[in-house]
Amino acid sequence: MIFRQLFDQTSSTYTYLLGDSASGEAVLIDPVFEQARRDLALIAELGLRLQWTVDTHVHADHVTGAWLLKQHAGSRIAISAASGAEGADRYLQDGDTVAFGPRHLLVRATPGHTNGCISLVLDDESMAFTGDCLLIRGTGRTDFQQGNANALFHAVQDKLFTLPDACLLYPAHDYRGLTVTSVGEERRFNPRLGGELCESDFVGYVSNLRLPHPRQIDIAVPANLQCGAAASAPSQQAEPVWAPLSYTFAGIWELQPQWLEEHLEAPQIIDVREPAEFDGPLGRIPHARLIPLGDLAARSGEIAPERPVVTVCRAGGRSAQATVILRQAGFESVANLAGGMLRWRAEGRVVENAGV
Template sequence: MIFRQLFDQQSSTYTYLLADSATAEAVLIDPVFEQVRRDTALIGELRLRLLYTIDTHVHADHVTGAWMHKQRTGSRIAISAASGAEGADRYLSHGDRCGFGARYLTVRATPGHTNGCISLVLDDESMAFTGDCLLIRGTGRTDFQHGDARAMFRAVHEQIFTLPDACLLYPAHDYRGLTVTSAGEERRFNPRLGGALCEDDFAVYMTNLGLPHPRQIDVAVPANLKCGLAAGVPTQMAEAGWAPLTYTFAGIWEIDPQWLEENPGSVQIVDVREPAEFDGPLGRIPDARLISLGELAARAGELARERPIVTVCRAGGRSAQATAILRQAGFEAVANLAGGMLRWRAEGRAVENGEM
C-alpha cells in the first residue's frame, strides 16, 4: 500500500493519501482547498487514480478541497450522512466501507466534535484516521457545530480505544509538530480522557477550555456544507496561462520542451550554467541568455518583468532553484525546463554551438 501524510501549515491540517499499489486506486482524506494543486501533482507523479475524497467532518478552520479535486480528477466526494453537507456523491454511515483496489477503510461514527464526525479504520486495523475526534494527547473541541463532550467520550472509548494497542492513529490536526500516535498510547496517556478518567471528568474539562472560535469559521463552514463550493470561495485556482505548464509535487512549474522550441520569442530563456558549460559540448538553446546561478539574484534586475522566463541548466536541478530565486525577486511568470539540456539534446531539439 502507498501511504503519504501531507500537511497544510496555515490550518495545521493533515491530509492523507492511501492507494493500492497493485491497482493504483487511491483515496484522499481531509483535503485542503489551498493544497489541491500540491495534492494533484503528487497523485499524478505516483500515477494514481483518485476514487474518493473523504472528509471526516464539516471543518471549521479550512475549506475542503473535495469539490476542486472532483473537477480536476473526476473523483467522488464522500462525507458522513449526519454532516448536513450538500453536494456529495456518497453519504457514509457507521459500518460502511470505502474501497480502493484490494484495500478498504471502514467508517466508524465518532460524534462529539461535530455530530457528523467519522473515523476511518484500515481493513487490517493497522491504522486509523480519527479526524478532529481524537488528537495526539488531546481531542477536538466540543463547544460549537452541535458538539457534545459526553458523546465524544463515548465515541472514543467505544470506537477508537477498542482498536488494537498497536493501531496507529492519524489525526486531522496537530499544533505541536506531532505526526502519529497509537490506540494503546492514547488509552493510557491522553490527559483528557485516557487512563482512569471518567465521562464526568471529561465533560468538565471540555466545558472549561475557553478557546476562541476558529478564524476561518464564517467562511469554512458554509463552504464545507457544500463540499467546498460556496459563495466567496473561488471556483478555480490560479493557473499559469502563458504556456502549457506542469506543477510538480516539489512546488515547481515546469515547461514543455516542444512548446519552448516552437515559441522561443515569447519568453526569456535564462541559462544558469557556468560559462564553460554554456560554451561546452551540450551547446545552448538558441537565444538563451547566460546568467550563472550564483549571479542570478544580483542580476535579476536585468530581466524584463513583462515577459515570462524559462530557466535552463544541464539536468534541471540548478534551474529549478533559479525559479525560486526569481520568484523571490518578484517575477511571477517563471518555469523550469525539466531535464535541462540533457533532455533537450536527447529529444533532438535545436542547439547552438553544440557537438553532434
C-alpha cells in the same frame, strides 16, 4: 499500499493519501482547498488515480479541497450522512466501507466534536484516521457546531479505544508538530480521557478549554456545507496561461521541451549554467541568455518582468532553484525546462554552439 501524510501549515491540517500500487486507485482524506495543486501533483507523480475524497467532518478552520479535486481529477466526494453537507456523491453511515483497489477503509461514526464526525479504519486495523475526534494527547473541542462532550467521550471509548493497542492513529490536526500516536498510547496517556479518567472528568475538562473560535469559521463552515464548492470558497490561485505548464510535488512549475522549441522567441530563456558549460559540448538553446545561478539574484534586474521566463541548466536541478529565486524577486510567470539540456539534446532539439 502507498501512504503519505501531508500538512497544511496555515490551518495545521493533515491530509492523508492512501493508494493501491497494483490498481492505481487512491483515496484522499481531509483535503485542503489551497493545497489541491500540491495534492494533484503528488497523485500524478505516484501514478495514482484519485477515486474518492473523504472529509471526516464539516471543518471550521479550512475549506475542503473536495470540490476542486473533483473538477480536476474526476474524484467523487464522500462525507458523513449526519454532516448536513450538500453536494456529495456519497453519504456515509457507520459500518460503510470506502474502497481503493482491493483495500478499504471502514467508517466508524464518532460524533461529539460535530454530529457528522467519522473516523476511518484501515481494513487490517493497522491504522485509523480520527479526524477531530481523537487528537494526539487531546480531543476535538465540543463548544460549537453541535458539539457534545458526552457523545465524544463515548465515541472515543467505544469506537477507537476498542481497536488494537498497536493501531496507529492519525488525526486531522496537530498544533505542536506531532504526527502519529497509537491506541495504546492514548488509552494510557491522553490527559483528557486516558487512564482512569471517567466521563465526568472528560466533560469537566473540555467544558473549560476557553479556546477562541477558529479564525476561518465564518468562511469555512458555509463552504464545507457545500463540499467546498468554489462559489463559497476562497479565491484559487490562478493557473498559468502563457504556456502549458505542469506543477510538481516539489512546488516547481515545469515546461516541456517540445513547446519551448516551437515558441523559442515567446519567453525569455535564462541559462543558469556556468560560462564553460554554456559554451561547452551540450550547446545552448537559441536565444538563451547566460546568467549563472550564483549571480541570478543580483542580476534579476536584467530580466524583463512583464515577459515569461524559462530557466534551463544541465539537468533541471539548478534551473528549478532559479525559478524560486526569480519568484522571490517578484517574477510571476516563471517555469523550469523539464530535464534541462540533457533531455533537450537527447530529444534531438535545436541547439547552438554544440560540441562534437
